[in-house]
Amino acid sequence: MNSKYFEDTDTLLITLLVNAPVTTEEVDENTYLDFDDDGNLCSITIEHAQDKMGVPDVHFERIVRTPKKSFSVC
Numbered sequence: 001m002n003s004k005y006f007e008d009t010d011t012l013l014i015t016l017l018v019n020a021p022v023t024t025e026e027v028d029e030n031t032y033l034d035f036d037d038d039g040n041l042c043s044i045t046i047e048h049a050q051d052k053m054g055v056p057d058v059h060f061e062r063i064v065r066t067p068k069k070s071f072s073v074c
Contacts, residue, residue, distance in 0.1 A: 005049065012049035017042045 009057045021034030021042045030047040046052055 010048055010050050011047040012044075012045040012053065014046075015042070016044070 004013045004015075004042045005011070006013070017036065017040055019036035019038075019040065019042050022037050023035045025035070027033060030052060032045040033041060034043040034045070035040050
């Protein structure tokens, strides 16, 4: 996943897959979803990102999955 913020146009582009998008669906007048040939979501474009999402103050937290412990019954 890669995120780019274009300050000159106040646009946030979130790339989920490197596949080439072939279709775009408009969620609302400022949000667009791009899909590849197989229907996978490739990217999300958000215009007026500062107003909509508080960009550039967007943060994310990576949560690492811990393996489940197995229990033995005696």
